[in-house]
Amino acid sequence: MANDFQGDPKEFAIVVPVPTFLSREQIHVGERALLDHLDSYSSPRLVEYFDPDPCRRMEVEASADMAVARQAGHAQSLGVTVEARYTVGEYDILILSARESNGLETWLRQNGYRIPEGATDVLASYIKQNMRFFVAKVNLTEQARLGFTYLRPLQVAYESPKFMLPVRLGTVNAKGPQELFLYTLTRKGRVETTNYRTVKLPSDVEVPVYVKSEFPSFYRALFAEQAKRERMHSVFLEYAWDMNWCDPCAAAPLSRDELKRLGVFWLDEPSAGQAQNVFLTRLHVRYDRAHFPEDLVFQETADRTNFQGRYVLRHAFTGELTCSAAQYREEVRQRHEREARTLAELTGWDTAQIRKKMNLDAETVDSRKWWEKLWGKP
Amino acid sequence: MIQRFLPRCLARLDPRLFQIAAVSGLLVYGMAFLGFDVSPGRALLVLVTTLGTQYACTRIFRLPAFEPKSAAISGLSLCLLVRTDDARLAALAAVLAVASKFLLRWNGKHVFNPTNFAIVALLVLANGVWVSPGQWGSAAFFAFLMACVGALVVAHAARSDVTFAFLGAWLALVFGRSLWLGEPLAIPLHRLESGALLLFAFFMISDPKTTPDSRAGRILFGAFVASGAWYVQFRLFRTNGLLWSLAACSLFVPVIDVVLPGPLYSWKGASHATPPEFPRLFPLPVRSVAPRPAVLRLLRREGGRETL
Secondary structure, rough: OOOOOOOOOOHHHEEOOOOOOOOHHHHHEEOHHHHHHHHHOOOOOEEEEOOOOOOOOOOOOOOOOOOOOOOOOOOOOOOOEEEEEEEEEEOOEEEEEEEOOOHHHHHHOOOOOOOOOOHHHHHHHHHHHOOOEEEEEHHHHHHHHHHOOOOOOOEEEOOOOOOOOOOOHHHHHHHHOEEEEEEEEOOOOOEEOOOOOOOOOOEEEEEOHHHHHHHHHHHHHHHHHHHHOOOOOOEEEEEEEEEOOOOOOOOOOHHHHHHHOOOOOOOOOOOHHHOOOOOOEEEEEEOOOOOOOOOEEEEEOOOOOOOOOOEEEEEEOOOOOOOOOOHHHHHOOOHHHHHHHHHHHHHHHHHHHHHHOHHHHHHOOOOHHHHHHHHHOO | OOHHHHOOHHHOOHHHHHHHHHHHHHHHHHHHHHOOOHHHHHHHHHHHHHHHHHHHHHOOOOOOOOOOHHHHHHHHHHHHHHEEEHHHHHHHHHHHHHHHHHHHOOOEEEOOOOHHHHHHHHHHOOEEEEEOOOHOOOOOOOHHHHHHHHHHHHHOOOHHHHHHHHHHHHHHHHHHOOOOOOOOOOHHHHOOOOOOHHHHHHHOOOOOOOOOOOOHHHHHHHHHHHHHHHHHHHOOOOOOOOHHHHHHHOOOOHHHHHHHHOOOOOOOOOOOOOOOOOOOOOOOOOOOOOOOHHHHHHHOOOOHOOOO
């Protein structure tokens, strides 16, 4: 769990319903660098191809990668009957359980947690399902002693048949939709939601070359547009890959050691063999209470098909042309038109703006009808 | 009863033709608009394999005529439900579905719904198969609902009781749980707005060849399946509760038939003990065999003589 909390650390608290009691050994403070690595490894990326000189059919190819995207996630405060209290790293952690949501809410308020209106019902339903509450806030003394200026991610380990992510508490008092990136490392294959549709982010499409300079905003607009198109009812698959290899890799693959530190426990099992046998799924969801009323429920499928968000830039040949290359010029013009349309469709950006940025009007051929060319427009 | 109001020619058609139309429509829609993980080639492979297996079994079991409609429905349903990276497993699903109708029989009926059996068998035995209950989303729910209800009305209204009994029980269980947990209404409604649920209720559990013979038995069966599915989903926290529960409950249908006997079902146009005149465009409606005690039926096993 990594949060993009911004503000005074003493204001920070998260409450996560968990299916079982957690002992001290089951809680761990992870490294931010690991998640950053996971993020950059699985991010949607650009792939660049350069057109060869149309006059000399020699092939030159190159590729470059870019990484974007940040994990996000929100939670808010609550709490109750203290089953355990731990200090792990810079966090003070409580494991709470309760019989009644009212008692829980009162306890939380008395302990300085700001409980949003409407949280009581949500708490009550988790309590009735025998869920515990994992509450973490920042221990400022410990944080100062350890010298971290940011909040490190929290790791919890437990065994439960409930493969789900509670999102309902987070939607109670959220202002607008929230973003969630979910990375799963599994043995068998891709992970998907069973109570919401999981759709693939559009991929392998050619976009104008200028996108390179504004890839982060392209990716954000792309995601926003696709979420809108799905009426914010779907979860997006951004990356699904066998961790044994990648081509092209946006970042170096995660090492065996990194995978272990992220929680992959089966690497040392005798049956694991030499191959890593780890499948990474990256899901991205924009959610709010109206569109995602239920907690996310997942299943691990047997699908090991690789998928990545990949956007292709094709650079036209810019060297000196030693022939007229009329056909090539026409191809490039048509390609640019196509790319402009694709970009507008993917991101919802204004076509006129895109054409301007691409400088398309300058390269547009005379589109007048032949009679207009002969006699001019009246 | 509803069929009384239908145009005569429609009412006389084999209900399976409507099912084929509805399921094909759903498959095309899913492939074109919902991005189902099934390619046209894979769909073709599954269909050809189901029909091929049906043909082979027709010859092996010496049935009077090759009857492709039920096999086509099984094939199309498999395309809608079974997901695998391995084409061989998809073909195996097709073979298992059709073969189960011929091999796993009891008292003139097949024990399992063919599609249900193939899916559950592969989920148990093979590692490379999954079902994506979330693939339908909820956006197209109402269009889907119309298609299902339409197919039900024109198809086998005679056996719709099992669908309604199941849906009634499922609704009660899902709403009951949410009510108990104090969840907002949006949660049970979202759970019910599921294409997977509709497909199951209108096309799978309603299979007249596997449901109990009597109305009371079918209502009981529908309620059992709903309870089992609820247990799998909300107590064991496993996916595909509906499919597991239907397979498990199907094993008890022979018992229900003994306790609550009823007339054996026969597809309209497909006669029971006599070879059907095939092909017939507008077959005469053949009434089901008259009710008779289960004990008698046990003695009069019809073997491979009926049309599957």
